[in-house]
Amino acid sequence: MNWDQIKGNWKQFAGKAKQQWADLTDDDLQQAEGDRDVLEGKIQERYGDSKEEAKKKVDNWMAGL
Template sequence: MNWNQIEGNWEQFKGKVQARWGHLTGDDLDVIAGNQKQLVGKIQERYGVAEEHARREVDDWLERP
């Protein structure tokens, strides 16, 4: 899966993102609107992790089927 697919079908992926990162709210997901940098930033904010850690989590999630 690549980010262009997620960005183009954000409404379908919101549930999967929220299932993976449960601390993200529906409002967070609306603000993110498929933007990868916004997702990384919100993960940082909600989970108190470094940007590199959040980015790695997103990359790992993208690689999973």
């Protein structure tokens, strides 16, 4: 699975992201609109993670899809 596939089907994957990161709001996911950098930023903001931690979390999430 690559990020282009996720971005192209963001409405489907937004639900899976919400399951993974329950603290993200629907508004957060809508703002991300499949943009990985925005998603990572929202994860940083909600969970207090560093940029590297958020990137690793997204990488691990993608690997499990």
